[in-house]
Amino acid sequence: MKSTNIYLTSIGTGYDLSNSVFSPDGRNFQVEYAMKAVENGGTSIGIKCKDGIVLACEKIINSKLLVPGKNKRIQTVDRHLGVVYSGLLPDGRHFVNRCREESQSFKSIFKIPIPVPNLLDRIGLYVQNYTCYNSVRPFGIVGIIGGIDDNGSHLYMVEPSGSFWGYSGAATGKGRQIAKSELEKLKFDDLNIKDAIKQAARIISLAHEDNKDKDYELEISWCSKEFTNGKHEFIPIELLEEAKKFAEEDEGDEDEDEEEGEGEGEGEGEDTEMN
Amino acid sequence: MNHDPYYWGRPSDEVYGQYNYNIANAKNVEQHNQNNSNFPKMNTQQPIITGTSVISSKFKNGIIIAADNVGSYGSLMRFNNIERLIKVGSQTIVGISGDISDLQYIQRILDELEIQQEVYDNDGGDFLIAPNVHEYLSRVMYNRRSNMNPLWNSIIVAGFDSEKKPFLRYVDLLGVTYHASTIATGFGSHLAIPLLRNLIPENKDYINVNEEQAKKVIEDSMRVLFYRDARSGEVYSYAVIRLNEETGKIEFEFNKKTKVEDQKWRFAKDIRGYGSTQH
Amino acid sequence: MNGINVDINHLKKGEVNLGTSIMAVNFKDGVILGADSRTTTGSYIANRVTDKLTQIHDTIYCCRSGSAADTQAVADMVKYYLQIYSAQLPPGEKPTTNIAANVFQEICYNNKDNLTAGIICAGYDEKNGGSVYSIPLGGSIHQQEYAIAGSGSTFIYGWCNENYKPNMEQEQCIEFIKTALAEAIKWDGSSGGVIRMVILTKKGVERLIFYPDEYGVLTRKDDL
Numbered sequence: 001m002k003s004t005n006i007y008l009t010s011i012g013t014g015y016d017l018s019n020s021v022f023s024p025d026g027r028n029f030q031v032e033y034a035m036k037a038v039e040n041g042g043t044s045i046g047i048k049c050k051d052g053i054v055l056a057c058e059k060i061i062n063s064k065l066l067v068p069g070k071n072k073r074i075q076t077v078d079r080h081l082g083v084v085y086s087g088l089l090p091d092g093r094h095f096v097n098r099c100r101e102e103s104q105s106f107k108s109i110f111k112i113p114i115p116v117p118n119l120l121d122r123i124g125l126y127v128q129n130y131t132c133y134n135s136v137r138p139f140g141i142v143g144i145i146g147g148i149d150d151n152g153s154h155l156y157m158v159e160p161s162g163s164f165w166g167y168s169g170a171a172t173g174k175g176r177q178i179a180k181s182e183l184e185k186l187k188f189d190d191l192n193i194k195d196a197i198k199q200a201a202r203i204i205s206l207a208h209e210d211n212k213d214k215d216y217e218l219e220i221s222w223c224s225k226e227f228t229n230g231k232h233e234f235i236p237i238e239l240l241e242e243a244k245k246f247a248e249e250d251e252g253d254e255d256e257d258e259e260e261g262e263g264e265g266e267g268e269g270e271d272t273e274m275n
Numbered sequence: 276m277n278h279d280p281y282y283w284g285r286p287s288d289e290v291y292g293q294y295n296y297n298i299a300n301a302k303n304v305e306q307h308n309q310n311n312s313n314f315p316k317m318n319t320q321q322p323i324i325t326g327t328s329v330i331s332s333k334f335k336n337g338i339i340i341a342a343d344n345v346g347s348y349g350s351l352m353r354f355n356n357i358e359r360l361i362k363v364g365s366q367t368i369v370g371i372s373g374d375i376s377d378l379q380y381i382q383r384i385l386d387e388l389e390i391q392q393e394v395y396d397n398d399g400g401d402f403l404i405a406p407n408v409h410e411y412l413s414r415v416m417y418n419r420r421s422n423m424n425p426l427w428n429s430i431i432v433a434g435f436d437s438e439k440k441p442f443l444r445y446v447d448l449l450g451v452t453y454h455a456s457t458i459a460t461g462f463g464s465h466l467a468i469p470l471l472r473n474l475i476p477e478n479k480d481y482i483n484v485n486e487e488q489a490k491k492v493i494e495d496s497m498r499v500l501f502y503r504d505a506r507s508g509e510v511y512s513y514a515v516i517r518l519n520e521e522t523g524k525i526e527f528e529f530n531k532k533t534k535v536e537d538q539k540w541r542f543a544k545d546i547r548g549y550g551s552t553q554h
Numbered sequence: 555m556n557g558i559n560v561d562i563n564h565l566k567k568g569e570v571n572l573g574t575s576i577m578a579v580n581f582k583d584g585v586i587l588g589a590d591s592r593t594t595t596g597s598y599i600a601n602r603v604t605d606k607l608t609q610i611h612d613t614i615y616c617c618r619s620g621s622a623a624d625t626q627a628v629a630d631m632v633k634y635y636l637q638i639y640s641a642q643l644p645p646g647e648k649p650t651t652n653i654a655a656n657v658f659q660e661i662c663y664n665n666k667d668n669l670t671a672g673i674i675c676a677g678y679d680e681k682n683g684g685s686v687y688s689i690p691l692g693g694s695i696h697q698q699e700y701a702i703a704g705s706g707s708t709f710i711y712g713w714c715n716e717n718y719k720p721n722m723e724q725e726q727c728i729e730f731i732k733t734a735l736a737e738a739i740k741w742d743g744s745s746g747g748v749i750r751m752v753i754l755t756k757k758g759v760e761r762l763i764f765y766p767d768e769y770g771v772l773t774r775k776d777d778l
Contacts, residue, residue, distance in 0.1 A: 108660075118642060
C-alpha cells in the first residue's frame, strides 16, 4: 500500500482535475492518468533492426462477432511510415490522422516524403499541446512510429506528455514489462528483419500472459528497403503464419523452463511505472 | 454616403465629381471598371511550357495510350524528357497534354489521392480504378474553371472499369468530359482520330480489334504527328493495359523512349520546284 | 478596380528586369553557376555590375532571371524556409538542393499569375553531390545535368548541347561556362558586363569573376 501513497495524498486536493494546473510538487496529474489508460490497452511493440522496422500489436478481441482479420489496428501514415498504439483507440485514430496531415503538409511544401524525425518534431509538439489547456485532456495513448527515410530506419515512441524518444525496441500497453525485458535480450545490430518478425510474434504472445482472459489477434507490419521497397505494409500471410508457429513452438519450450522462474515474472507484471 | 463597403473611405462622386482615371496614366482602369466590375476576381493565365497531343485507343481486351516527351516553350523545344503518362494505382494511366507546371501539379494531387485511397486503407477495401480517377479529375478541372483559374490541360484517363471492361474518358480545362473508344487531344484530335476511326468506326467496334492492330495504328499516328505537328517529338512513351483472359489478371506494360519508326523521306529527292507541272 | 487604385500594368512596365544569361552546370566534384551582370529598365542599363548569383544556403545558390523585384522576393522567401528547415535537421546535416528547388517551385507555381521569375537552383550536398534544377516561368520543375536560362540563353542552346560533356574537370567546366556566356552576351543586347561564377563543391564556395577584356577574346576573332 505504501507505493500508492503519493496518489492518496494528491487525490482530492484538486490538482489532478485540470490539465493546466501543476500540483505543488510540480506534476501534471492528468498526463499521468492518461498513462493509466495506456496501461490497460493491448500490448504494442516496435523493433528496429539493421534492415528495417517491424511493428506488432496484440489486438484484443472484445466480441466474437467481429470479423476475423479485419478492423486492423496498425495504420499507415505515409507510404514509408507506420504507427501502432496502445490505449484509447479513438484517441489513436485521431493521433494517426494528425500524423497523416503533418506528413501531407510537409510534402506540400518540400515535395519529398517527410523524414521520420521531422514528423516526430511536429507530432510531439501537437501532443504536448493537449497537456497545456484545461479545455482538453491529454492523449490516452502511447504511439510507436516506425519508418524508413533517406537516413535509414527509425523507431520512435510518443507519450501523452508529448515527449518522444528513439528506440531500438519499444513496447507499450498492458504487457509492456514482459515485452521490454524480452526486447532487451535481442541483439539489434545483428537482427535481420525476418527474424525480427518472428521475435515480434513471440514477444506479443508472451506479453499476452498479462491479458490471458481475453482472445487476441496478432498483427504485424514491416517496412524494409529490401522486401517492401521502403513501403510500410502488413507482412504477407505466409510470414505471419510462420511467425505464429515460431511463437507457439517457443512457448512450448518456455513452459518447460518456466517452473523455476515463474515467481519473479509475476512480480514484474504490475509494477507501476509513472514516468 | 454610399454604404457599400467597397466605397468606404473613398471620395464620393457627388462631392468631388467623377474620378479622373487619367491620373497615373491609368487608362485601362476605366476599361476594367466597365468590363469586369461584376466579376469578383479574374485570374488570367496562359500555358508556358506545354506538351502536345496524347492519343489512345481501346482494343478487345485492353487499352493503349501514347504521348511524346517534348516540353515546348513557344516554338523552342525546351525539354525532351517530359513524361506525360502518369500511372495511378495499379491499373490506370492518365495522359496529359497542355501546361507542364499544371501537369506536375496534377501528378502531385493524384499521388495524394493514391495515398488517401490505397495507402491509408489497410482493411483491403476497393482500390482505385480508372472511373474513380476520372471522376476525381473532372471535379478538380471543373472546380478550377469555375474559379476562373483553370488547369491548362486536356487529360485522357485510361484503364479498366469495375466490370473489367476497357475504360477511356477525356476531361479538359473547361471540365468537359466525354467517353469514346478512340480519344486524342490537341493536334492528335485532327490527325490521329481519322486513322484510329478507320480501325474503330464506332464506339462498339473496339471489340473486333486486337492489341497488335491497335498498337500498329497508334504507331502510325505517332509518325503522322511527328511529320505534321511542329510541337511534337520523335521519342515517345506508350502504355498498354490488358486483361489476360486466361488468368483473369490485368497486365500493365509501360514502354519509355520508343522511337517513331518507318519514316519515309527519300521521296524528297524527286521533288523539284513548286510542285506544279511546269518547271 | 476603382479610382484610388494605381495602375499595376503601368508599374510593371517600368520594372527593372534581369534580361539575362544564366547557367548552372554539374561537373565531377560538384556544380558551377554562371551569370552575366547586366540589369536593364527598358534599354537603359540600370546596373552593369549586378550579382545575379544568390546564396540560399551554405552550398545552395540560385541564378535569377526575369523581374528583379520578384526574384529577389522569392529568393528571400526560400532562404527563410531553408533556415527554418535546417534548424530542424539533425546536427551537422544540411538541406539538399532538391528541397530548395522544390520550395522555389512551390512559390513560383502558386503565384504564377503575379510573378515573372525564371530561376535556376543549383547546389552541392553530401547525399547527391552537385545537382541542377530549372524552374522556368510557369512554375514547373526540371532536374537537369546542366541548365541555361534568360533571354541570352536562346542563342546558345545549340552550342551548349554540342559541347557539354558529363563529368568535366573543374577547369574544363569553367571554360565551358565562360565560352557559352561570352557568346550569349555577344548576341543578346540585354546581357552584358562581367561574367560571375560560383563553384560549389565538398570544399565549400568559391567565387570567380571574368572581365570583358578577358572573356571578350573568346568571341572576338570574327569581328576584328
